[in-house]
Amino acid sequence: MKLDSVNYYSLEADQKYMSVSQFEAFAHGCEAAAYRRYVTGEDKSEESTALRVGSYVHSYFESPEAHTAFCEENKELIMTKTGKLRTDFEKANQAIKAAENCPAFMFFMEGEREQIFTAKWLGVNWKIRCDVINHQKKYLVDLKYVKSLSQHDWMTVYRDEQGNYSRIQSEQLSTPKNIKVPFHIIWNYWQRMAIYQAILLAATGEVYRPIIAGISKEEPPDIKILDMHNPEALEAEVSQVAELLPRVLDIRKGKVKPTNCNNCASCRQQMRQQGKCEILTAEPFVL
């Protein structure tokens, strides 16, 4: 299957190729929801408005044609009945303007847009789509339009008594603890960038420097360029992907039954359809 901008996000493409989003959905999200979305296709959850606003900003930086096409397809979401831009999109326009006004940001926007790469890595075929890739200067840029680039947010990690911790719960690292971390940790961007870099290396034989070009939804918008060139951090993420991937592949092949988290929208939907509910033992309150 040859991937292009039309079929890239199709169920068929997701069944044939692993992607960063699919891997994350299985490895860090709800396995059952990921299975219903990427394998059987029975879960066709609508994109949230926040995601669509992100796509609006992405399409602007992709090309005028892509932006016009996006606006046409999403007219009702973007415009009010009286033909005015809805607040979220008006704010996105301000953010776009602010970014365009910033020469350093625009410097990193130079390169090929939305290029697709496929490669076999860790025994499975992967697909990636790069927001911006500069083949001369050897960097790739992921464009992010997020709530804040500076405020820290809560994330649950699992730890042991020695103080070791991981975002994945295991027998050794089992005690949950909530800590405040910056946006690129919350969104697991080290892992995303590590996978991008590995696929690009497998596809082109070249090492690309991963960079995040961030714009915040704050007023006025914040703009930051985040250099993710840290071989040690990226290598650690690659090891984690290699560790988590076999279970993901077994679930995908139907060899292992995916676990329902019972909390996500997909699981709640399933339980409502089946008329089921969870019966739990209340946890004591311990600080």
Ligand SMILES: [Zn+2]
């Ligand atoms: Zn779930």
